[in-house]
Amino acid sequence: EIVLTQSPTTIAASPGEKVTITCRASSSVSYMYWYQQKSGASPKLWIYDTSKLASGVPNRFSGSGSGTSYSLTINTMETEDAATYYCQQWSSTPPTFTFGSGTKLEIK
Amino acid sequence: EVQLVESGGGLVQPGRSLKLSCAASGFTFSNYYMAWVRQAPKKGLEWVATISTSGSRTYYPDSVKGRFTISRDNAKSSLYLQMNSLKSEDTATYYCARHRAGITPYYFDYWGQGVMVTVSS
Numbered sequence: 001e002i003v004l005t006q007s008p009t010t011i012a013a014s015p016g017e018k019v020t021i022t023c024r025a026s027s028s029v030s031y032m033y034w035y036q037q038k039s040g041a042s043p044k045l046w047i048y049d050t051s052k053l054a055s056g057v058p059n060r061f062s063g064s065g066s067g068t069s070y071s072l073t074i075n076t077m078e079t080e081d082a083a084t085y086y087c088q089q090w091s092s093t094p095p096t097f098t099f100g101s102g103t104k105l106e107i108k
Numbered sequence: 109e110v111q112l113v114e115s116g117g118g119l120v121q122p123g124r125s126l127k128l129s130c131a132a133s134g135f136t137f138s139n140y141y142m143a144w145v146r147q148a149p150k151k152g153l154e155w156v157a158t159i160s161t162s163g164s165r166t167y168y169p170d171s172v173k174g175r176f177t178i179s180r181d182n183a184k185s186s187l188y189l190q191m192n193s194l195k196s197e198d199t200a201t202y203y204c205a206r207h208r209a210g211i212t213p214y215y216f217d218y219w220g221q222g223v224m225v226t227v228s229s
Contacts, residue, residue, distance in 0.1 A: 033215040042219040097155035
């Protein structure tokens with residue numbers, strides 16, 4: 001079973017600051033997916049296929065990575081970006097879906 | 109507009125059963141794999157079950173295998189989760205989620221608002 005480790009657990013950033021969240025997999029994976037969850041709300045697909053932005057996601061967000069190391073980056077932090085971000089991977093045999101433990105992004 | 113609306117949650121005693129429902133609309137339900145994902149209070153996300161488009165294939169993590177059963181009724185555009193032998197650690201918000209289009213489920217592109225299940229005596 002592949003384990004996803006996110007870092008940092010919590011991060012505070014000022015508006016305009018660049019933010020990077022990392023997700024490391026215990027074994028190599030082909031793609032990484034990211035979700036944004038605001039307090040009291042359902043998760044939303046944010047990034048798919050490692051680097052593609054879901055519909056409506058601002059282009060200040062980007063995703064990158066390969067193998068066992070992936071990241072989500074916010075080029076210039078905005079107050080509306082405060083949320084918890086989860087990475088997720090998929091294994092095919094048998095199909096299983098694993099989430100990282102989440103990174104809480106706060107406004108400084 | 110894709111909508112997923114869960115129902116059936118509540119307070120249940122340990123060892124008892126509960127069945128969750130999810131009403132889907134805004135898309136051709138029978139074309140998509142569907143799933144349940146849960147989130148314990150103040151905790152992260154945990155995948156609970158996935159079902160294929162026809163319902164012929166189902167997948168579970170070890171934590172619920174043998175206790176939970178996912179099913180669907182394509183005629184009613186509805187998804188279900190039968191939960192038996194409930195434990196306190198099953199206490200969580202349960203989300204109905206749609207897998208991405210295609211024969212390989214990969215990820216979840218739409219989520220419902222969630223329904224709370226509390227297992228306690």
